[in-house]
Amino acid sequence: MVGCGLALGAYLALTALTHLAAITTQHNTGGFGEMGSGSEQYTLPSLEDVIQSIQDVDVQRVLRTYTTQHNQVPEGTPPVRLIVSSTWRSGSTLLGEALAAHPGVFYHYEPLMPLGLQQVGPTHTEQGKSTTLLRDLMSCDYRTAHDYLKFAFVNHDMFVRNMRLWSMCSAMPRSKCYTPDTLGRLCSVFPVHVMKVVRARLSVLAPLLLNPWVRVVWLVRDPRAVISSRTNSVTWCTTRSCSDPGYLCSDLALDYSTYLVLKEEYPKQVLLLRYEDLARHPYDKTRQVLEFAGLTLHQQVKDYLDDHLTSDEDAPWSTRHDPSTRVARWMKVMKFEDVVKTQYQCHNIIKNLGYRLFTSQTDMDTGNAVGLLNLP
Template identity: 40%
Template sequence: MEMRATVQAWSQVVGSRVRRLLLVLLVITLFLASQILTHHYRPVSEVEEVNQSGELTSQQQQQQQQGRLRDEVDQAAPTHLTPATDVTDTDQRRTITNDESRREMLDRLSQLQTKELQKVISFLDSTSDPAAVHPTRIHHALQVLKVSLLEEVTGRKYTDIMEAAHYAQPLSSHPRPKMLQVVIATTWRSGSTFLEELLESHSAVYNHYEPLLQFGLRQIRGGEDSLEAQRIIHDLLSCRYSEHKQYLTTAQKIKEMISRNTRLWSTCSTKEWGDALCFNDVFLKEACQLFPWATMKIVRLRLKFLRPLLEDENLNVRIVFLVRDPRGVMNSRTDTVKWCTAPDCSDPKALCTDMEDDLEAALQLQKDFPGKLYILRYEDMSLNPVNKTRELLDYTGLDFDAKMEEFLDSHTTKNLDKPWSTSRESKTRVTYWVSKLSSIKLKAVQGACDHVMKRFGYLPISSNKNITVDSILGPLMLT
C-alpha cells in the first residue's frame, strides 16, 4: 500500500510534460556541477607536473615556492603553538598578500607625508624668510601693484603719469620717462612726517621712509658713516636693494620703513602670507621701478652730503630743505616725545649748528644746481597749507592730486595731540610752543640759535605773553 501511494505521488509530480522537462534540466545541471567540482580539485597528474623538456611547469614552481614559504613560516613560528593553530595555504597566501599591500600602502603614505611636510615647511619659510618667497608670488604681486597703480592714475592731468605707469619696468620692455625723486632733508621733529605723508598721499608716489634708521639716534656729519649713508640713499633711489642686507634686516625689525609706503605694503603684506615679500630685495627693486615718482625723508644726514644725488642726472632728484623754528623743534623734542635724550637730539646748540651748516650747503646747491633745491619753512606750510602745497608741487613737477587735497582737509583742521600724529590744526601749531617752553629753555635756545634764527626769519621774544604769529615770524633773510 505504501509503495502504491508513493508511486501515485511521484506520478502526480512528473505527470505533466512541463514538470518532466524541468526535472530533466535539474538533473543535467547537477551533473555538470559535479564535473566542474571534480575537475577543479583533482590532483595534478604526473604528465601535468613535468613538461616535455623535463622542466617544472609554472604551476609546479609556484607550489614549490609556496612550500618553501610554508617551511619558513613554520620555522619562524613560536614552538609552543600546537598543530591546531597552523593555517592553510590559502590563509597564508592571503596573509602574505595583505602584508605586501599594507607595506606598499605605508610606503606611499610615508612619501605623501614627506611631500606634504616639505610643502608646509616651504610655505612657512615663504611667510617668514624674504629669500624663500617663490618667484611666482613676486610676479603676481607686481602685476597686482601695476594694475592698482594704473587704476589710480587713470585720467590724471599729466599724460606722462599714465605713460610712465603703463610702460613701467620690469613688466614692459618699452622705454619709460625718468622717475622723479623728491628728497626731504631736515632733522627730527621739524614737521617732516607731515610733509612726507602729504607727498606720499599722491597716487603715483613710491615712498622711502627713514632709510638711515640703522644708524640710530645720531647725526651723521662725516667719516665712514657718511660714505655708507650716501651709498644707501643713492642705491635705494636707484631701486637697488640687493647689496643692503642690513637695511632690509633693520626694516624687518622697524616695519614702518616699508609699511609707510602704503600702496606697496597693501600689496606685499597679507593675512595669509605674512609680510616676508615686503622685504624681498627682488620684489622691492621691481616694485620701485613701477612708479613714476619717489619720495625719501632724511633726518640723520646733513644736507651737504646730498650733493652727489644732484650730480647724478640719472636720478632726477629734487631736494626740499625743510626747516622749523628751533624753539618749536626743541619743545617738540622735550615735551612731546621721551626718546630724545642723546646730545645730538637734546642739545639746542647742536641743532642750530646743523641748521647753520645746512643753510650754507643749501645756498651753494641752489647756485650750482638751479631749480633743484627748494627751501620750505614749516610755519609757512602751516599758515597756508593749500597754496604752499601747490607751490611745492609746481617745483617738484607733481600735479595736485585729489587725494592730496583730501589729506590736507583731514590733517590741517583738527588736533590729535599725540607724538606721531600729523593731524593738527595747522595755524595753531606755529605758536604752540610759546606756552609750553619754559623761560629757561627759551633763553637757552635763543642764546644758541640767535644768528641762524635771524637768517630764517624767526624773531626772538622776551616773554610768552600776548604772542602772535607776527611776534615770532618774519621774512626770510637767507643771504
C-alpha cells in the first residue's frame, strides 16, 4: 500500500509542479502577493502610514499601542512566510508557538480547521480552495475568507493563538476584529508570518513556493508515536483518516514523495524536521528553522522555550513540558501488537524517515526507535 502511495505521490507531485506556472497570486494586498514572479522588491508598510489610512478610531488606537512592540522587530527582518506542515499529534503546536514568539510574527493557527478531521490531498475537492485561502492569508487578504472568518468568530482558539493579534482584538469591540478590512490592516504591519497547517498534504502547499519568500518546514514524527498519541491522549480522533495507521502512512508516503521533488526544485525553501530531533535538541533545532527562514534565535524565542520546557503540564494540548522526557513514552504505553499492526501499514515510510522497526517486545523495550535520517 505504501509502495503504491510513493509512486502515486511522485506522480501527483510532478503533476502539481507542472502546473505551478499557471498558479497566480492575484487580488493580494500588502505587496507580498505581487512577488510570485520572483522579484526581490518588498516594502513593509510603515506603522504610521497604516494608522493614518484608517478612519476607525478603535483600530487606530490599538495600532498605536503596538508601537513599542513594533520597534522591537530587528532591523532588516525579511518578509518571510514560514509554513509548518505536519499532521495531528506530531509536535506542530510546540514548534509553531516557539516560532511565533519571534518579534514581528503574525501567527496563522490551523487555518484549515473548519474542514474538521480530514486531510486535503491532491485529489480532494477542497484542494484549490484550500491553497487559495492559505495564499490569501499570507498576503493579509481576507476579502474572500468568509467561511474562515465565521468559523474563527465562534472558535476563538484560531485567533487567541496569535497573541499579538488577540491583544489588539481584546482592546476593542471584538466584532471589529473579524472584518476583512480591519484584519488586513492589522496583519499588514507584521513582516513575518508563521502558519501551522495539519490538514493539507505537501502537494497542496507546493504552489505557494512560487513565492520566493515562502518557506515550508515538513515536520514529521514516528507514525507509531503518532498513532499512540491519537489513541491514548485524545478522545476526538474518531475518523478513519485520523485513527487508521494506513491512512496516516499513506499521507506520509505521499508527502515524502512530494518532499523529494520539492527539495530538488526549491532546495532553499523546503526543510524536513523530525519531532524527535526537535524534542531532544529544542534550542538548536528551533535556531535551525529560524535561520532557514532568514531569522535569528531572538531572545523572545529563547524566553518562550525557557518557560515552556521547564514546566510540566500533563494535558493533551499543553506545550508546557520537556518533550525530551516524553518522546519515547509511546513505547511504554502502546501494546506491541498495535506496534506490529502500525509497522505492517507503515514499514517503508518508517524506514525512509530514519526510524527503527521493532521485531520483538524486548527489542522495543530498549527504547531505541530513532536512527539516522538518510535521504536520497
